[in-house]
Amino acid sequence: MNLLSIFVxxxxxMLFGLWLSRNIKQIRAVMVTGASALLISAVVLTIAYxxxxxxxxxxxxLFQADIPWFPALHVHYSVGVxxxxxxxxxxxxxxxxxxxxxxxxLQPLTKEYFLWFTxxxxxxxxxxxxxxxxTMFMFYEVALIPMYLLIGVWGSxxxxxxxxxxxxxxMGGSAxxxxxxxxxYYGSGGTTMNLLExxxxxxxxxxxxxxxxxLTFLGFGVLGALFPFHTWSPDGHASAPTAVSMLHAxxxxxxxxxxxxxxxxxxxxxxxxELGWIFLILTGISVVYGAFSACxxxxxxxxxxxxSVSHCGLVLFAILMMNQTACTxxxxxxxxxxxxxxxxxxxxxxxxxxxxxxxxxxxxxxMKIMPFLSVCYVIAGLANLGLPGLSGFIAEMTxxxxxxxxxxxxxxxxxxxxxxxxxxxxxxxxxxxGKILYGTCTNxxxxxxxxxxxxxxxxxxxxxxxxxxxxxxPLWISNMIGxxxxxxxxxxx
Amino acid sequence: MDYSxxxxxxxxxxLIAVIVILFIADLFFCPDAHKEGGKTHLNTMLPVILLxxxxxxxxxxxxxxxxxxxxxxxxxxxxxxxxxxxxxxxIVFLMAHEWLRRPDTIIKQGEFYILTLSTLLGxxxxxxxxxxxxxxxxxxxxxxxxxxxxxxxxxxxxxxxxGAKYILTALFSSGLLLYGISxxxxxVGTLYFNDIPAHISGNAMQIMAxxxxxxxxxxxxxxxPFHLWTADVYEGAPSTVTAYLSVVSKxxxxxxxxxxxxxxxAPMVAQWQEVLYWVIIASITLANLFALRQENLKRxxxxxxxSQAGYIMLGVxxxxxQGMASLVYYILIYLFANLAVFTVITIIALRSQRFTLExxxxxxxxxxxxxxxxxxxxxxLAGIPPFAGFFSKFFIFAAAFHSGFHLLVxxxxxxxxxxxxxxxxxxKAMYINKSEDPIVSxxxxxxxxxxxxxxxxxxxxxxxxxIIYQYIDKFSxxx
Numbered sequence: 009m010n011l012l013s014i015f016v017x018x019x020x021x022m023l024f025g026l027w028l029s030r031n032i033k034q035i036r037a038v039m040v041t042g043a044s045a046l047l048i049s050a051v052v053l054t055i056a057y058x059x060x061x062x063x064x065x066x067x068x069x070l071f072q073a074d075i076p077w078f079p080a081l082h083v084h085y086s087v088g089v090x091x092x093x094x095x096x097x098x099x100x101x102x103x104x105x106x107x108x109x110x111x112x113x114l115q116p117l118t119k120e121y122f123l124w125f126t127x128x129x130x131x132x133x134x135x136x137x138x139x140x141x142x143t144m145f146m147f148y149e150v151a152l153i154p155m156y157l158l159i160g161v162w163g164s165x166x167x168x169x170x171x172x173x174x175x176x177x178x179m180g181g182s183a184x185x186x187x188x189x190x191x192x193y194y195g196s197g198g199t200t201m202n203l204l205e206x207x208x209x210x211x212x213x214x215x216x217x218x219x220x221x222x223l224t225f226l227g228f229g230v231l232g233a234l235f236p237f238h239t240w241s242p243d244g245h246a247s248a249p250t251a252v253s254m255l256h257a258x259x260x261x262x263x264x265x266x267x268x269x270x271x272x273x274x275x276x277x278x279x280x281x282e283l284g285w286i287f288l289i290l291t292g293i294s295v296v297y298g299a300f301s302a303c304x305x306x307x308x309x310x311x312x313x314x315x316s317v318s319h320c321g322l323v324l325f326a327i328l329m330m331n332q333t334a335c336t337x338x339x340x341x342x343x344x345x346x347x348x349x350x351x352x353x354x355x356x357x358x359x360x361x362x363x364x365x366x367x368x369x370x371x372x373x374x375m376k377i378m379p380f381l382s383v384c385y386v387i388a389g390l391a392n393l394g395l396p397g398l399s400g401f402i403a404e405m406t407x408x409x410x411x412x413x414x415x416x417x418x419x420x421x422x423x424x425x426x427x428x429x430x431x432x433x434x435x436x437x438x439x440x441x442g443k444i445l446y447g448t449c450t451n452x453x454x455x456x457x458x459x460x461x462x463x464x465x466x467x468x469x470x471x472x473x474x475x476x477x478x479x480x481x482p483l484w485i486s487n488m489i490g491x492x493x494x495x496x497x498x499x500x501x
Numbered sequence: 502m503d504y505s506x507x508x509x510x511x512x513x514x515x516l517i518a519v520i521v522i523l524f525i526a527d528l529f530f531c532p533d534a535h536k537e538g539g540k541t542h543l544n545t546m547l548p549v550i551l552l553x554x555x556x557x558x559x560x561x562x563x564x565x566x567x568x569x570x571x572x573x574x575x576x577x578x579x580x581x582x583x584x585x586x587x588x589x590x591x592i593v594f595l596m597a598h599e600w601l602r603r604p605d606t607i608i609k610q611g612e613f614y615i616l617t618l619s620t621l622l623g624x625x626x627x628x629x630x631x632x633x634x635x636x637x638x639x640x641x642x643x644x645x646x647x648x649x650x651x652x653x654x655x656x657x658x659x660x661x662x663x664g665a666k667y668i669l670t671a672l673f674s675s676g677l678l679l680y681g682i683s684x685x686x687x688x689v690g691t692l693y694f695n696d697i698p699a700h701i702s703g704n705a706m707q708i709m710a711x712x713x714x715x716x717x718x719x720x721x722x723x724x725x726p727f728h729l730w731t732a733d734v735y736e737g738a739p740s741t742v743t744a745y746l747s748v749v750s751k752x753x754x755x756x757x758x759x760x761x762x763x764x765x766x767a768p769m770v771a772q773w774q775e776v777l778y779w780v781i782i783a784s785i786t787l788a789n790l791f792a793l794r795q796e797n798l799k800r801x802x803x804x805x806x807x808s809q810a811g812y813i814m815l816g817v818x819x820x821x822x823q824g825m826a827s828l829v830y831y832i833l834i835y836l837f838a839n840l841a842v843f844t845v846i847t848i849i850a851l852r853s854q855r856f857t858l859e860x861x862x863x864x865x866x867x868x869x870x871x872x873x874x875x876x877x878x879x880x881x882l883a884g885i886p887p888f889a890g891f892f893s894k895f896f897i898f899a900a901a902f903h904s905g906f907h908l909l910v911x912x913x914x915x916x917x918x919x920x921x922x923x924x925x926x927x928x929k930a931m932y933i934n935k936s937e938d939p940i941v942s943x944x945x946x947x948x949x950x951x952x953x954x955x956x957x958x959x960x961x962x963x964x965x966x967x968i969i970y971q972y973i974d975k976f977s978x979x980x
Contacts, residue, residue, distance in 0.1 A: 078892075078967045080826070080974045081899060142895070146886045153885045156925060160933045168933055172925065179921055183914035186895070190902045190910065198903065 010073035011056065012087040012137045014049050015097065018042055019130035026123050036112070039122055043105040046133070050094075050101040057094050058488060068204060068495050069139060082193075082201045083142040091492030092339050095485060096136045096259075096266060099346045102474055103258040104129045107251035109467035110354045114162065114249065121162055124154035125251065132259050136266070141189050141201045148185070148267070151260060152178050152231075155244070155252070163247040174244035178231055185227025185267075191220035192275055206275050207499070217279035224272040225280075225287055232264025232324050233317045234287070235294040242301075245313035250357025253309065257316045258350035262342045265323040269335070269496065273327060277499045280330070285418065288328045292422045294321025299432035303439075308356045308366040311440060312349065315392060318429055319345045325426055326407040329419065330500040334410025336490045337403055343485070344399035344478055348391040351471040355385045358464050362457045368440065373449030378459040382445045384468050389437040391475050394430055399478035404430065406486070506568040509575055512583050513625050515558045519551045520618045527611030545598040545948055548614045552591045559584040562976070567631065571693055574631035577976040582756050582829060583625055589749040589836045590621050592955055596844040597741040598948035599851050605656060613653065616646040617745065624753035628760075633682045633692040636761070640678070640721070644671040647750065651738040663737025670720055670730040678717025684710035685765075694764045701768040708772055714761075715776060721754040724814065725783040728807050732791075735803035740850055743799060744843035747806040752832040755810065759817045759828060763980055770820060770980060777818045782912055784811030789919040796857050798846055801923060802839070805882065808920060809835055815897045815913060819904035822979035827896035829973045834881065834893040837959030841878035844952045845871050853940045858927065862936035868943070872931040874953050879924040881960045884917055889963040896970070 022042035029035045053071075060070050069088030077083045089097070107125070114121055131151025138144040153175070160171035193201055195212040206212075212220070230237040241261075245253045273280045298318030305311045319341065326338035358381055359374065360366050375382040391398035394405075411423040449455055460468065478485065507514065526547060562577035594614070601610040623642025630636035648671060652664020686692055688707050689700035701707055719727035735743045766773055785808045792804035813835070816828030849855055849864075849871070865872040881890035894917070902910045945953075963969060 078896075078970055080823070080971060081896065146891065149886045149891065153880065157928070157932060160929060168929065172922070172929075175925065176918055176922060180915070180918045183911075183918055186898065186914055187902075187907070187911050190899055191907070193899075194903060 181230030337406030681713030
């Protein structure tokens with residue numbers, strides 16, 4: 009079997025195992041085994057990929073496989089990875105494993121929860137390995153729908169409203185996307201659904217590109233929290249259970265950026281150059297508006313959700329700059345944001361599990377009560393505001409560096425506007441840390457709380473190691489990404 | 502006379518054999534209604550086994566052939582559709598088992614089978630018609646027994662009322678249809694499908710004829726604006742009959758509409774595409790908007806079926822062989838998904854007399870398996886992968902898109918989001934809402950389970966197995 013199909017095959021096995029399991033121990037065993045197997049496969053894949061590149065493999069995608077599925081419509085199950093997808097697979101497997109630990113003690117209906125959780129991850133993995141438009145879209149939708157039940161059943165707060173809003177908005181986005189995909193397929197002559205071949209054909213008429221590009225970009229952009237279609241994100245993330253917030257903000261929102269880059273921009277480069285400015289304005293607004301909104305929130309999860317809007321906006325912003333450095337930065341930002349936002353949501357979930365409140369005004373002095381969680385929270389915050397040595401700095405530095413390389417005034421102006429988000433981020437992160445972690449604890453009930461348990465520590469430590477690792481030794485991964493970004497960007501020159 | 506041409510009718514003949522056997526069996530084994538504890542011997546097993554054999558006969562495609570001097574046409578694609586309808590009827594029989602066990606229906610279960618199969622026979626002739634007379638006979642054979650089925654629970658006020666409504670609208674639509682056919686005869690002087698296109702020029706009279714014809718078919722398929730009977734009849738009729746009506750009857754009529762439009766009205770393609778265009782938009786959008794506010798699950802499914810009919814018409818409007826393949830595939834998958842939903846509705850209605858959305862609250866806590874299967878089928882109806890409904894929706898959108906109906910596909914796609922809302926409302930009731938008095942936990946009978954297993958298998962398997970789509974695609978034809 010193809011090395012890549014393992015990423016779809018393992019979740020299927022996990023689903024089967026979960027279906028058979030009878031008690032919580034078996035469920036946990038299946039989840040941990042499966043998630044670790046995924047992580048190991050991702051690491052093996054990364055090594056194999058780097059090795060193959062080192063040995064001179066020059067194909068745009070490696071480990072390709074292609075099985076005809078519905079030949080009448082040229083639908084194939086075709087897979088392949090380049091540096092970008094490898095990085096995304098690595099990220100996803102880390103988040104799935106840590107997400108499993110973060111929902112270690114989840115009650116009730118544990119089995120059903122993990123079933124939907126695994127289905128969601130199957131969709132995510134499938135999306136990142138596919139090179140066929142149809143298969144990709146199918147996995148994309150597979151990843152969306154479990155969110156409804158995950159939030160609706162196991163969420164908190166106004167979960168029903170949030171779940172419905174999130175599902176309908178994302179499905180609305182995928183309606184745009186589907187018409188865009190059909191447009192690309194028939195626009196390129198209706199002979200292939202494989203995106204590499206469509207890119208090679210490069211024959212979608214510009215008049216059609218002008219219609220399909222905005223639709224496709226918007227379709228993916230909804231998931232990437234593009235302003236003004238980001239409103240599902242704060243509600244959805246705030247209501248979701250911890251692991252789902254982690255997976256959703258950490259991985260699922262990256263599907264949007266990845267799709268915009270790989271499908272919308274790559275397949276319709278002329279329209280991207282012509283109409284990119286519209287989306288650049290929108291993403292610029294996302295970046296700044298998200299950061300400002302985070303400043304005035306009082307719910308920990310809302311703060312982080314708006315911060316995600318801002319950071320994911322930066323991903324789309326960088327992609328639209330259409331040059332090597334900025335696009336590499338975009339992928340790095342996807343990685344970095346995925347890790348640190350997962351860390352954030354995990355910590356918020358752990359704090360909420362103890363204090364039963366996420367309201368900033370009711371929390372204070374947690375550093376003395378739960379030092380481990382608090383220190384980790386500070387680290388996550390520092391990564392978020394882009395402290396050198398942690399992952400956020402590498403990504404944002406690369407993005408702004410690349411963005412400013414763009415010669416014309418319009419792009420530079422927006423770069424400067426987007427840059428302000430760094431300062432605003434520092435404002436809300438530092439204020440938040442100061443308010444809830446330091447000072448004296450005013451709530452007597454909180455004094456009796458305990459620090460993290462072993463499963464929580466496992467999840468948090470894995471994530472912190474990754475965040476710091478990416479920040480301290482970014483070169484290997486940024487080279488891997490950069491090599492794969494260049495053929496995608498070359499099309500714009 | 503050459504009797505060998507009867508072999509062309511193998512599907513119809515085998516179905517007639519099934520009907521006759523059941524009729525005789527019913528005579529001998531009829532339970533004595535007046536005697537206490539009079540046991541019935543006409544087990545559900547008998548019709549089910551006969552129908553399985555019949556389906557196997559049908560599934561083997563015959564060659565393209567004619568009989569009765571061109572009155573009757575048959576070909577592989579017709580055989581495929583017939584076997585799909587036969588599978589649908591089989592599932593309906595399975596889910597009818599429990600309902601037919603009740604004291605007031607047990608004495609007439611033979612009638613149920615025979616009436617249902619008679620309508621199926623009518624649909625078979627309608628599908629294979631090569632002449633408008635044959636077509637009309639088939640259509641009437643399919644509608645009249647249907648009215649009796651709708652009024653099957655005759656002591657229940659709603660059922661009788663629905664029966665009356667159905668027969669009136671069916672007659673009215675048949676009248677319209679007949680008027681249309683007579684106009685065609687008036688302008689071209691023949692009723693053979695093969696001979697008509699040469700004389701069709703799209704003059705005013707023929708457009709009029711088409712409009713009447715289409716209106717008549719629109720009633721059968723329940724397209725907006727000919728849909729007004731649907732919700733009342735679906736709600737009033739026994740659930741199993743509603744299931745049959747919404748899937749088998751609708752599916753056959755949709756396929757027939759496509760073949761007639763392609764074969765007979767081919768020269769008027771621009772006109773009928775124009776009509777269909779607006780009808781599709783109206784059907785999908787209005788039905789979805791109405792469905793949003795329904796509280797009764799059967800009414801909700803009625804509006805859902807109207808909007809599904811609109812989606813099915815996307816295959817018709819393209820008029821290509823790709824369109825036909827996706828239409829047949831859509832019907833097949835819609836059949837499994839919708840019948841699964843109705844199986845759950847039926848068994849719950851029988852065991853606990855609950856019909857409304859609110860009464861489904863907390864179903865997952867008491868009957869997790871039923872709720873889970875219902876969720877799968879609703880997701881399939883909404884077109885969510887990895888279930889088969891996603892594939893059939895994608896193919897039908899691709900077919901319409903390929904023929905240039907970009908805006909139409911876009912409207913249809915936006916509507917899938919609307920429809921997702923009300924499907925999710927059911928899911929929400931079952932999983933999320935809490936209830937003081939949930940539906941009590943029960944064990945379904947084996948026939949209901951068999952029906953659910955077949956449907957679920959269809960919903961899941963048809964998405965991954967592409968052979969069936971290719972098989973349909975191979976035999977489809979277009980303009």
